[in-house]
Amino acid sequence: MAALLDKITEGHKRNRVTISDMADALGLTKSTVSRAMNGYPDISQATQNRVKRMAEKLSYRPLSHAQAIKTGRTRSLGLVLQLSDHDAQRPFLAEFLAGLSAGAHAEGWTLTVAASSSTEDMIETFRALLRDGKADGFILPRAIRYDPRVTLLRDAAVPFVLFGRQDDETNCAWFDILGEEAMCDAVRRLHALGHRRIGYINGGTKYAYAHLREDGFRAGMQDVGLEVDDALIIQDAVTSADGAKAAAALLDHPEPPTAIVCGVDFAALGAYQAAAARNLSVGRDLSIIGYDGIPEGAHATPPLTTYQVDNKAAGERLSSLLIRRVRGEPLEDLRETALASFVERGSIGPVPDTSNNTNKHET
Amino acid sequence: MAALLDKITEGHKRNRVTISDMADALGLTKSTVSRAMNGYPDISQATQNRVKRMAEKLSYRPLSHAQAIKTGRTRSLGLVLQLSDHDAQRPFLAEFLAGLSAGAHAEGWTLTVAASSSTEDMIETFRALLRDGKADGFILPRAIRYDPRVTLLRDAAVPFVLFGRQDDETNCAWFDILGEEAMCDAVRRLHALGHRRIGYINGGTKYAYAHLREDGFRAGMQDVGLEVDDALIIQDAVTSADGAKAAAALLDHPEPPTAIVCGVDFAALGAYQAAAARNLSVGRDLSIIGYDGIPEGAHATPPLTTYQVDNKAAGERLSSLLIRRVRGEPLEDLRETALASFVERGSIGPVPDTSNNTNKHET
DNA sequence: ACCCTTGCCGAAACCGGTTTCGGTGTTCAG
DNA sequence: CTGAACACCGAAACCGGTTTCGGCAAGGGT
Numbered sequence: 131m132a133a134l135l136d137k138i139t140e141g142h143k144r145n146r147v148t149i150s151d152m153a154d155a156l157g158l159t160k161s162t163v164s165r166a167m168n169g170y171p172d173i174s175q176a177t178q179n180r181v182k183r184m185a186e187k188l189s190y191r192p193l194s195h196a197q198a199i200k201t202g203r204t205r206s207l208g209l210v211l212q213l214s215d216h217d218a219q220r221p222f223l224a225e226f227l228a229g230l231s232a233g234a235h236a237e238g239w240t241l242t243v244a245a246s247s248s249t250e251d252m253i254e255t256f257r258a259l260l261r262d263g264k265a266d267g268f269i270l271p272r273a274i275r276y277d278p279r280v281t282l283l284r285d286a287a288v289p290f291v292l293f294g295r296q297d298d299e300t301n302c303a304w305f306d307i308l309g310e311e312a313m314c315d316a317v318r319r320l321h322a323l324g325h326r327r328i329g330y331i332n333g334g335t336k337y338a339y340a341h342l343r344e345d346g347f348r349a350g351m352q353d354v355g356l357e358v359d360d361a362l363i364i365q366d367a368v369t370s371a372d373g374a375k376a377a378a379a380l381l382d383h384p385e386p387p388t389a390i391v392c393g394v395d396f397a398a399l400g401a402y403q404a405a406a407a408r409n410l411s412v413g414r415d416l417s418i419i420g421y422d423g424i425p426e427g428a429h430a431t432p433p434l435t436t437y438q439v440d441n442k443a444a445g446e447r448l449s450s451l452l453i454r455r456v457r458g459e460p461l462e463d464l465r466e467t468a469l470a471s472f473v474e475r476g477s478i479g480p481v482p483d484t485s486n487n488t489n490k491h492e493t
Numbered sequence: 494m495a496a497l498l499d500k501i502t503e504g505h506k507r508n509r510v511t512i513s514d515m516a517d518a519l520g521l522t523k524s525t526v527s528r529a530m531n532g533y534p535d536i537s538q539a540t541q542n543r544v545k546r547m548a549e550k551l552s553y554r555p556l557s558h559a560q561a562i563k564t565g566r567t568r569s570l571g572l573v574l575q576l577s578d579h580d581a582q583r584p585f586l587a588e589f590l591a592g593l594s595a596g597a598h599a600e601g602w603t604l605t606v607a608a609s610s611s612t613e614d615m616i617e618t619f620r621a622l623l624r625d626g627k628a629d630g631f632i633l634p635r636a637i638r639y640d641p642r643v644t645l646l647r648d649a650a651v652p653f654v655l656f657g658r659q660d661d662e663t664n665c666a667w668f669d670i671l672g673e674e675a676m677c678d679a680v681r682r683l684h685a686l687g688h689r690r691i692g693y694i695n696g697g698t699k700y701a702y703a704h705l706r707e708d709g710f711r712a713g714m715q716d717v718g719l720e721v722d723d724a725l726i727i728q729d730a731v732t733s734a735d736g737a738k739a740a741a742a743l744l745d746h747p748e749p750p751t752a753i754v755c756g757v758d759f760a761a762l763g764a765y766q767a768a769a770a771r772n773l774s775v776g777r778d779l780s781i782i783g784y785d786g787i788p789e790g791a792h793a794t795p796p797l798t799t800y801q802v803d804n805k806a807a808g809e810r811l812s813s814l815l816i817r818r819v820r821g822e823p824l825e826d827l828r829e830t831a832l833a834s835f836v837e838r839g840s841i842g843p844v845p846d847t848s849n850n851t852n853k854h855e856t
Numbered sequence: 857a858c859c860c861t862t863g864c865c866g867a868a869a870c871c872g873g874t875t876t877c878g879g880t881g882t883t884c885a886g
Numbered sequence: 887c888t889g890a891a892c893a894c895c896g897a898a899a900c901c902g903g904t905t906t907c908g909g910c911a912a913g914g915g916t
Binding site: 146191193194195196198199204206211213223224225227228231232235240241242243244245247255258259261262263264370371426429 | 509554556557558559561562567569574576586587588590591593594595598603604605606607608610618621622624625626627733734789792
Binding site: 146148149150160163164168192195196198199200 | 871872873874876
């Protein structure tokens with residue numbers, strides 16, 4: 131009889147300890163246990179401790195679905211990916227997810243992800259997740275300048291946190307890596323190596339990061355006292371093909387740059403091709419600095435000097451921030467930045483001998 | 494008064510239509526509505542239709558958390574990633590997730606993902622997700638030969654579906670791409686081009702796919718009447734560095750192969766390097782075929798001939814299979830396969846002139 | 857005409873929590 | 887000594903569903 135019962139309960143719900151079990155074990159009522167678990171002030175400290183110790187002992191954790199039906203919150207973070215994004219943030223995704231998951235797990239939260247193809251689709255996806263209470267808040271990767279997701283979620287009064295800074299920063303929580311500092315630093319380093327004509331290949335201008343990085347590049351140029359030649363700035367290179375084309379344009383300039391800073395590593399790798407096509411040796415004839423720290427860069431020849439961003443750490447921070455946001459902390463306290471770390475490899479070097487610089491192609 | 498009420502309800506739960514609203518609108522009770530929605534046989538067909546039409550009209554969807562508390566199921570698929578995996582299935586992840594998400598969304602399900610670093614961690618992650626009812630079943634990417642996840646989940650009587658085939662196929666639902674067919678086909682094509690000495694660089698032998706693909710390679714060799722020289726088979730190359738080393742070993746063989754088949758594209762790209770280091774022109778002096786269809790392959794010089802797998806479609810199929818599994822369909826009906834599609838690019842060609850084949854290095 | 861199915865649905869309990877409301881027992885001022 | 891304030895907890899309603907149980911009416915057999 132008892133065995134039969136065991137078998138039945140085992141099959142479906144494995145003897146999970148419920149709040150009633152807790153109440154029985156403690157000689158209290160469900161309501162008291164609930165309020166103790168949630169730290170309500172009208173439960174004495176002594177009782178709270180007693181309850182929490184018992185929870186520990188019985189390894190009781192309130193079932194999030196059960197609470198959700200009353201509270202509406204389910205302790206889960208939402209992430210909707212956009213495949214149309216350039217390369218679907220491919221290199222980052224695994225690490226980024228790992229970070230998000232780790233940050234969520236640390237607080238006992240989970241991560242629900244959805245993918246969308248179009249922007250329309252994306253909005254619909256948000257709506258569906260919200261309507262079904264599948265996410266208490268969202269992480270918004272790859273901030274766009276005037277991000278439609280932000281207006282959508284803000285109107286719906288749904289918590290979110292941006293990865294990247296939006297134009298209208300004041301109204302959101304965000305985490306970002308200071309790409310502009312990296313770009314600025316890149317210029318300084320190149321200047322220290324003697325470079326005076328420095329080109330810049332920017333990333334996708336629809337994204338917020340591109341503008342920031344360009345600003346950083348310009349700031350660096352100003353710092354070292356160089357004037358920027360707008361002909362040496364090219365926009366919207368996010369793939370290696372884009373980068374090759376952009377670099378080609380720079381190198382075919384009457385006064386070509388001796389160094390190129392790239393907003394994204396893929397573009398930098400494209401620049402390698404353009405250099406090779408012109409018989410320029412990267413690191414000697416042409417210095418290249420990228421940004422992102424994709425693995426392909428390390429395996430290129432010569433290995434790409436770049437600024438490495440820690441996407442796993444970013445994910446962790448974002449999870450943490452969003453959880454705090456859902457818990458009600460004010461926006462102002464929920465903004466963090468981090469720096470990308472410089473990784474010096476073989477793709478930069480001192481400026482080449484300038485005597486026959488313009489005819490370098492014939493070397 | 495009414496306005497105040499509106500404001501309050503709006504803030505927290507946006508006037509979601511509940512089962513009681515349905516009951517009122519229809520003049521039925523909650524229980525009838527519930528059973529009608531779930532297609533219970535003791536509700537007349539007429540009433541079922543009436544209820545479902547009304548659900549459509551009011552756009553009512555039962556709240557999954559609310560049902561979960563009684564049923565234990567929440568209409569969500571679980572996916573736990575292992576970062577330790579070679580390159581964390583990096584190239585595939587975005588597409589794969591998109592497919593999973595699409596497949597889930599089509600049935601009104603969602604996807605919750607978690608990441609784990611170690612195997613221990615992974616088991617703990619499964620447990621946590623199950624204990625909190627965050628997933629009704631799991632998708633298990635990258636099948637391992639004797640997969641610990643399989644035993645874990647089978648013991649716990651939790652539905653799952655494998656991406657890839659396990660050694661013990663009879664006990665699971667799975668979806669897989671027939672990599673062995675691709676490898677076999679590769680050999681046939683190379684043979685048709687005149688190649689007689691063909692090397693094989695396999696992927697990670699801990700994974701199930703590697704054994705299957707090697708079998709496919711051997712089967713192809715047998716098909717065309719070639720004997721396999723075990724010295725021309727190298728195992729466990731999953732990165733481009735691995736591939737370069739493996740290919741180097743093959744090319745330094747006294748009787749080097751004129752063609753190399755690779756179990757994974759990354760290894761194939763590594764073989765490019767080994768070829769370049771020996772002044773062999775890929776596509777002329779040495780033919781290379783890969784498998785996976787990573788984007789890097791298309792941009793290599795020459796572009797890599799490979800077998801493209803559609804990871805998005807795979808994800809969709811896996812979601813669908815798992816959902817059916819959770820709904821109770823028997824294992825036997827839940828096995829599907831697909832083929833990778835051959836993509837001919839520049840990395841293969843007719844066998845080079847054999848007269849000075851062994852001295853090719855000096856060319 | 858009577859009983860027994862069978863089809864169909866309502867009433868109410870239940871799931872595992874949260875929250876409102878109220879009722880004790882102390883304490884402390886008057 | 888009384889009354890009010892306060893700290894603390896129990897009783898019960900509630901959230902949005904599912905499920906068990908039972909009741910009623912129509913149909914079918916004798």
